[in-house]
Amino acid sequence: MSIYDLTLEELENYFIGIGDKKFRAVQLYDWLYKKRVTSFDNMPNIKKEIITKLKADFVINEIELINRLDGKDVSKFLFKLKDNNVVEAVLMHHDYGNSLCVSSQVGCNMSCTFCESGRRKKVRNLETNEMVLQLLEIEKQLNIRISHVVLMGIGEPFDNYDNIINFIDIINSGKGIDIGARHITVSTCGIIPKIEEFMKRKVQINLAISLHAPNDELRTKLMPINKAYPLNKLIPVLKKYIQVTNRRVTLEYILLDNINDTTTNALELCNLIKGMNAYVNLIPYNETSHIEYKKSSHDKIMKFYDILKKNKINVTIRKEFGSEVMAACGQLRSKYEEER
Numbered sequence: 001m002s003i004y005d006l007t008l009e010e011l012e013n014y015f016i017g018i019g020d021k022k023f024r025a026v027q028l029y030d031w032l033y034k035k036r037v038t039s040f041d042n043m044p045n046i047k048k049e050i051i052t053k054l055k056a057d058f059v060i061n062e063i064e065l066i067n068r069l070d071g072k073d074v075s076k077f078l079f080k081l082k083d084n085n086v087v088e089a090v091l092m093h094h095d096y097g098n099s100l101c102v103s104s105q106v107g108c109n110m111s112c113t114f115c116e117s118g119r120r121k122k123v124r125n126l127e128t129n130e131m132v133l134q135l136l137e138i139e140k141q142l143n144i145r146i147s148h149v150v151l152m153g154i155g156e157p158f159d160n161y162d163n164i165i166n167f168i169d170i171i172n173s174g175k176g177i178d179i180g181a182r183h184i185t186v187s188t189c190g191i192i193p194k195i196e197e198f199m200k201r202k203v204q205i206n207l208a209i210s211l212h213a214p215n216d217e218l219r220t221k222l223m224p225i226n227k228a229y230p231l232n233k234l235i236p237v238l239k240k241y242i243q244v245t246n247r248r249v250t251l252e253y254i255l256l257d258n259i260n261d262t263t264t265n266a267l268e269l270c271n272l273i274k275g276m277n278a279y280v281n282l283i284p285y286n287e288t289s290h291i292e293y294k295k296s297s298h299d300k301i302m303k304f305y306d307i308l309k310k311n312k313i314n315v316t317i318r319k320e321f322g323s324e325v326m327a328a329c330g331q332l333r334s335k336y337e338e339e340r
């Protein structure tokens with residue numbers, strides 16, 4: 001098992017279980033995540049026999065970086081996993097810090113029609129360590145600290161629930177990587193039972209919902225998951241989520257030319273979410289060669305934005321990053337798989 005799979009609490013239980021002290025977990029976390037040591041032999045304050053036990057039970061593994069593309073304010077990374085599958089991660093330099101977009105699965109089963117990742121079925125879930133290692137490796141490569149993490153890469157995080165929860169716990173731990181909860185965002189296509197489970201944790205993590213359409217007919221066309229979890233069920237759950245966690249929810253809305261970007265769509269959206277403590281993030285579509293959708297023109301995006309504003313909806317337009325480095329979710333992996 002990888003040492004990067006374990007939360008601090010799991011490690012504490014491990015050390016208690018082998019007859020050692022609970023605080024050993026904090027010492028080990030310090031070596032792994034503060035000092036970034038990658039060998040059990042370089043942890044002098046941990047007794048020899050404990051080191052031997054650790055070596056027998058865990059590996060300090062690495063993730064193989066096989067490609068890196070740099071653009072303006074953005075770098076894209078392609079990683080090869082131990083079973084030769086590949087996933088990608090994107091690092092964006094914002095004025096407020098460095099934000100990392102991590103993948104949570106190899107492929108995705110949600111089949112959203114506009115999404116490159118969804119064209120390729122899920123091969124498997126990422127293990128917790130494979131998500132942690134995306135972050136550690138990029139910090140090492142660029143010699144930077146990452147301040148924000150978004151689970152918006154390849155995959156549906158709530159279809160890999162336990163592993164992403166552990167991942168969040170590890171990167172959030174003050175004794176470890178120490179990224180503030182308010183700087184971590186999970187994005188989901190709307191898997192209701194998992195939203196409800198997540199709600200019970202009452203943590204300060206940001207929740208983003210891929211909405212993309214203001215009515216069921218259109219949403220089902222774009223996102224098959226809407227058949228199982230339609231808007232008339234999703235919206236009440238989100239209202240409950242906001243009430244229970246006292247946190248604002250982000251609603252992501254990709255603008256696709258002539259598909260979901262009309263004045264009627266904008267008004268429908270206002271109607272759907274009015275009174276909700278939510279904000280809409282309008283996303284200019286990242287075109288990809290395999291999918292025929294086109295990005296809405298700048299004028300249409302502004303018109304849509306204005307309608308929301310006029311109706312007192314909190315709304316922003318997502319800054320565009322990395323079209324020059326194939327930053328659309330899953331694009332780099334697709335290209336790699338096609339060439340190999």
Ligand code: SAH
Pocket residue numbers: 110112114115116151152153154155156157187188189190208209210252254283284285286287288328329
């Ligand atoms: N499965 C999760 C997270 C991964 S996708 C989810 O559905 O939220 C992260 C975000 O990128 C989602 O809002 C997704 O709809 C959006 N997205 C996917 N393909 C895109 C593209 N080509 N251009 C812009 N946004 C895209």
